[in-house]
Amino acid sequence: MPSYASTSSSLHAIDPSSPRSTSSQKQSHSTTSSTMKASQILYYACHPNQLRAIVQWKVWHNPLNERDPEKETATLKRCFDFLDMTSRSFSAVIQELCPELCISVSLFYLILRGLDTIEDDMTIPPEKKEPLLRSFETILDKTGWTFNENGPNEKDRQLLVEFDVVIAEFAKIPEEHRVIIKDITTKMGNGMADYANNTAHNLNGVNTIKDYDLYCHYVAGLVGEGLTRLFVVAEKANPVLLEKDDLSNSMGLFLQKTNIIRDYREDLEDKRGFWPREIWSRHIEKFADLALPENEEAALNCISEMCLDALRHADECLFYLAGIKEQSVFNFAAIPQVMAIATLALVFRNKDVFQKNVKIPKGEACELLMEVGNLRSVCKTFRKYMKIIHKKNTPSDPNYLRISAALGRVEQWIEGVFPVPKDPAVIARQQQIERTGETPEESAAVRKEMLILIGAVVLTLTIISALMIFGAWMMGARFDIAFQELRKGNFRPPPANTIHGVHEEL
Numbered sequence: 001m002p003s004y005a006s007t008s009s010s011l012h013a014i015d016p017s018s019p020r021s022t023s024s025q026k027q028s029h030s031t032t033s034s035t036m037k038a039s040q041i042l043y044y045a046c047h048p049n050q051l052r053a054i055v056q057w058k059v060w061h062n063p064l065n066e067r068d069p070e071k072e073t074a075t076l077k078r079c080f081d082f083l084d085m086t087s088r089s090f091s092a093v094i095q096e097l098c099p100e101l102c103i104s105v106s107l108f109y110l111i112l113r114g115l116d117t118i119e120d121d122m123t124i125p126p127e128k129k130e131p132l133l134r135s136f137e138t139i140l141d142k143t144g145w146t147f148n149e150n151g152p153n154e155k156d157r158q159l160l161v162e163f164d165v166v167i168a169e170f171a172k173i174p175e176e177h178r179v180i181i182k183d184i185t186t187k188m189g190n191g192m193a194d195y196a197n198n199t200a201h202n203l204n205g206v207n208t209i210k211d212y213d214l215y216c217h218y219v220a221g222l223v224g225e226g227l228t229r230l231f232v233v234a235e236k237a238n239p240v241l242l243e244k245d246d247l248s249n250s251m252g253l254f255l256q257k258t259n260i261i262r263d264y265r266e267d268l269e270d271k272r273g274f275w276p277r278e279i280w281s282r283h284i285e286k287f288a289d290l291a292l293p294e295n296e297e298a299a300l301n302c303i304s305e306m307c308l309d310a311l312r313h314a315d316e317c318l319f320y321l322a323g324i325k326e327q328s329v330f331n332f333a334a335i336p337q338v339m340a341i342a343t344l345a346l347v348f349r350n351k352d353v354f355q356k357n358v359k360i361p362k363g364e365a366c367e368l369l370m371e372v373g374n375l376r377s378v379c380k381t382f383r384k385y386m387k388i389i390h391k392k393n394t395p396s397d398p399n400y401l402r403i404s405a406a407l408g409r410v411e412q413w414i415e416g417v418f419p420v421p422k423d424p425a426v427i428a429r430q431q432q433i434e435r436t437g438e439t440p441e442e443s444a445a446v447r448k449e450m451l452i453l454i455g456a457v458v459l460t461l462t463i464i465s466a467l468m469i470f471g472a473w474m475m476g477a478r479f480d481i482a483f484q485e486l487r488k489g490n491f492r493p494p495p496a497n498t499i500h501g502v503h504e505e506l
Contacts, residue, residue, distance in 0.1 A: 043361065050363020057366040063096045064328045075165040076103070079110060082159050082166075086113050093335055098328045100234045103169065104177040105332075108226060110166050111140065111185055114147075114159055116219075119192040123151035126196060133193040137182040139163075140170055176233050184226035191218030205273040205287070209309065212276040213253065216260075220252030231329055238323035247323075250316035251333070257310040258340040261303065261347050265291070266357050279305050291354040300349045305399050307348045307389070311406040314341065315413040318382065321375055322417070331372055338368045338381045345385040349392050379414045386410060 044051040069077060083106050084091045094106055115136050118129060128149075139145050144164045150157035159166075170178065195215065206212045228248040231237035241247060260267075260274045267273055273287050283302040284290055290299040317337050324330040342360050347353050360368075371377055386407050393403050429440060473479065 220256035
């Protein structure tokens with residue numbers, strides 16, 4: 001059994017669309033870029049709807065809230081620069097949050113990213129790393145603090161080199177926001193330090209499902225807890241969510257577990273593993289052997305059980321979203337969840353997971369971004385991808401019935417909130433809405449308006465033509481001669497010399 005480090009990106013709980021980059025990926029990127037471009041062209045040629053979604057998102061997307069960089073300080077601008085660099089595609093969703101939360105959530109992200117960068121750097125000696133992790137919340141009060149002892153290959157090291165800008169802006173946000181962020185930083189730092197000192201975990205990876213849940217809680221569930229407290233303080237979410245902390249925990253665990261499943265190959269190459277031994281040992285003797293071709297069936301059964309474990313959080317994620325009261329916050333919370341269920345459907349019984357890092361296409365991601373609007377649309381998306389999982393589920397899988405039951409439980413929750421109609425007329429109406437985006441009444445009104453528009457155009461052209469013909473007749477046009485020529489089959493005007501004759505010199 002190879003040695004597995006205990007590090008993992010905790011900020012996947014906020015940014016699931018951005019896979020962790022590795023040195024092997026960077027080395028292979030230049031050699032595969034041209035091939036990827038050709039494959040993307042072919043892919044979008046076969047999936048024009050996704051290409052259309054990309055264009056529509058780029059051209060027509062109107063942010064709910066926009067920053068005004070002209071009113072921002074230099075340090076705040078630099079913070080948003082780091083947000084773009086570290087969060088990549090999901091940075092835009094964070095920056096579309098309402099003004100009461102945008103800066104606080106951005107700083108929350110950067111602070112946890114800084115903490116994670118220290119925890120993830122294996123070049124920092126344990127005797128230096130542990131006290132940094134356990135006391136990181138006190139650093140937030142140290143004006144001008146920076147850290148330049150990360151290894152040169154640590155991709156987010158520049159954030160810590162200029163961490164003083166984060167500290168400067170952190171001091172300006174509301175006190176109640178600072179208390180929440182520091183509390184979560186303390187809990188996460190201590191959790192990371194505990195795992196960094198856990199020799200058994202460092203050597204063998206995660207052992208039991210209970211350990212797996214606890215690890216995901218530290219690196220993702222706590223993020224959900226902190227965000228929920230910020231939402232409630234800003235009066236953007238129902239306070240009941242604070243009483244049901246298992247819901248915010250499930251929000252983080254669903255995302256983190258999906259990413260851990262997807263990142264099997266990447267983590268294996270980095271000599272670290274997060275799949276719990278309690279699950280994979282039922283299917284294979286050595287964790288790394290899941291990637292061997294001769295173990296394909298065992299590997300597929302193993303990954304389906306991992307997906308089953310993630311699915312037990314799905315209904316609680318939907319329950320949590322029902323408690324969000326503001327649109328930008330709803331989008332912020334819902335977008336990672338729909339990305340996660342789409343990714344889970346992609347990796348379910350997918351042998352490619354064991355050979356490379358798989359991810360949903362950009363066009364499909366844009367479709368998901370545009371579909372998020374309210375709880376009903378999110379439930380519709382969950383149903384769509386659960387059907388894909390159900391279709392890929394096979395009776396030969398030892399967990400076939402348990403997976404079907406897990407899907408049924410989520411479907412039952414959705415059915416309780418948005419019942420499926422039984423009346424054929426209502427069903428036909430909903431099908432038309434899904435197909436055209438319009439109700440029958442709206443569709444009829446559109447047709448009526450189209451007929452009126454066509455009639456108006458025809459009438460206008462008729463009147464204009466009549467006026468032109470009348471004007472030509474008044475000016476002496478000989479339509480009788482024109483009709484005679486047409487009857488003779490002469491559709492072209494005669495040459496000029498046949499009309500005026502040829503002038504000859506006397």
